[in-house]
Amino acid sequence: MKRIVLTGGGTAGHVTPNIALLPSLKKYGYEVFYIGTENGIEKQLIEKEGIKYFSIKAGKLRRYVDIKNLTDTIKISQGFFQALSILNKIKPQIIFSKGGFVSSPVVWAAWIKRIPVVLHESDITPGLANKISIPFANNICYSFPETIKYLPKTKSILTGIPVRENLFNGNKSFGRRLCSFNIEKPIMLIIGGSLGSKILNNIIRDSLEILLQDYQICHICGKGNTDLSLRNLQGYKQFEYVSDELHHLFAMADLIISRAGATTLYEILALNKPNILIPLSRQASRGDQILNAASYKKQGFSNVILEEELSSESLEREIKKVYSNRDNYILNMSTSGISDGIKEVIKVIEDNVNNLNRL
Numbered sequence: 209m210k211r212i213v214l215t216g217g218g219t220a221g222h223v224t225p226n227i228a229l230l231p232s233l234k235k236y237g238y239e240v241f242y243i244g245t246e247n248g249i250e251k252q253l254i255e256k257e258g259i260k261y262f263s264i265k266a267g268k269l270r271r272y273v274d275i276k277n278l279t280d281t282i283k284i285s286q287g288f289f290q291a292l293s294i295l296n297k298i299k300p301q302i303i304f305s306k307g308g309f310v311s312s313p314v315v316w317a318a319w320i321k322r323i324p325v326v327l328h329e330s331d332i333t334p335g336l337a338n339k340i341s342i343p344f345a346n347n348i349c350y351s352f353p354e355t356i357k358y359l360p361k362t363k364s365i366l367t368g369i370p371v372r373e374n375l376f377n378g379n380k381s382f383g384r385r386l387c388s389f390n391i392e393k394p395i396m397l398i399i400g401g402s403l404g405s406k407i408l409n410n411i412i413r414d415s416l417e418i419l420l421q422d423y424q425i426c427h428i429c430g431k432g433n434t435d436l437s438l439r440n441l442q443g444y445k446q447f448e449y450v451s452d453e454l455h456h457l458f459a460m461a462d463l464i465i466s467r468a469g470a471t472t473l474y475e476i477l478a479l480n481k482p483n484i485l486i487p488l489s490r491q492a493s494r495g496d497q498i499l500n501a502a503s504y505k506k507q508g509f510s511n512v513i514l515e516e517e518l519s520s521e522s523l524e525r526e527i528k529k530v531y532s533n534r535d536n537y538i539l540n541m542s543t544s545g546i547s548d549g550i551k552e553v554i555k556v557i558e559d560n561v562n563n564l565n566r567l
Contacts, residue, residue: 210236210561211298214259215243215314216306217250217266219401221330221471225549226306228370230257232554241298243291245310253451264290266310287313295321301561302326304553305345307338319344324560328553330369330470331496332503333358347556351470351549352503367552369474376479378459386453387445389424389460394531397461398427401469407515408467408486409433415520416444419527426457463531465523468497468504468512474549477509480541482534484526489515508540 212233216222226242233240244250246263254261265286291314303318303325305311318325328349329338342348348359349367356364389395396419400408409429412419416438419425424443429435434446450457458464458479466472468487476483485504487497504510511530513522530537 210238210302211241211300212238212557213241213243213295213298213300213303213314213318214306215303215311216308217244217248217310218308219469220249220253221401221469222306222308222311223250223253224372224471225328225330225370225553226304227253227257228372228550229304229553230259231373232550233557236554236558241300243294243310243314248308248310250308250310256451262294264294264310264313266313268309284309284313288316291317292320295323301564302557304328304557305338305341306330307335307341309337312337312341315341315344324564326553326556326560328367328369329355329359330474331355332499333494333496335494335496346560349553349556351474352500354499354503365552365556366547367556368547368549369471370549370553371475371478372455373550375455375458375475378455378457380456380460383426383453383456383458383460386456387424387426387460389426389443389445393422393424393443394462395460396423396425396527397457397464398425398429399464399466399472400428400430400433401467401472405430405467405486405488406433407518408465411518411520411523412465413438415523416441418520418524420444423463423527426461428457463527463534465527468501470496470500473500473504473510474546477504477541477544477546480538482530482537483510484523484530485510485512486515486518487512507544509537509544511537 214226241260242254243262245266265283268280295317305315305327315325325345326347327345330351332352332354348364351369398412420443427446428450429446431448464481464483468485485501487501501512505512511526513526
């Protein structure tokens, strides 16, 4: 049996595309292993899938001077040697890396062992972990056409993002029952990212009195961010995080308000859901979500509110605009020619393994 190691973590966006690949990898005869951190979100998500999980140390890579760079460099070194030991034990034919700080030591260890590496970049511009891993990769899969100018053209392939197959099997009625919603008002789904968004949560809650006049609201607000005073408010349902039932919530949604992480964007596009994107500001990120959102706006898939411009008034205004023009957004998304990310990524993985076997 062929063996593959998947790696990536830190946020759900670095993990869910790996999970999306699992059924096809098993179909193609791969035994799957995962390398992540001990306490990251990737561990709980992957272990639910019954995949053998290995933990390594991981340190954050920073572009600025910080005393933590010293201690994190030690963690990164430890992670590298731990990854090397794990790869010696597993002896995989290939590594597939989705990025995040835990992935770089795994990629470097694979290069030392001459194990082929396939990277995947979801955002328009590569994150730092992928940037420093690119020289050691055999191929880089990417998701936005604009990304190619940041990558070595000879080994980069436009694949899109693997989207979980069950995402297309959501049940509207079941989603409504989960939230105790009726069929009389349209439903708005709020997605603040796997870690939640304080500013988005606050604006939504400040706007509830007006929004609930016309909509029912399902609010995924992040761990520890539920407001107990609102738990019995009719037409408003809160979740800290949703995994198994997310496809049902997507199915019932008539409008989605979301951060602009690339994985969620690709899922929204695949499902043709009218949406408003509120990307993380440059003060809180490297600006990748702003670029992702701008690309979707340019293609007519989304409307965008920059975080600096977000208020109850701007949110209410854009909701009216997008919902009244929802058919245009649906048409633009449905004719986008979105690629099958799973099929394309599996092809790249298989090509690398087959090339290895021919040596």
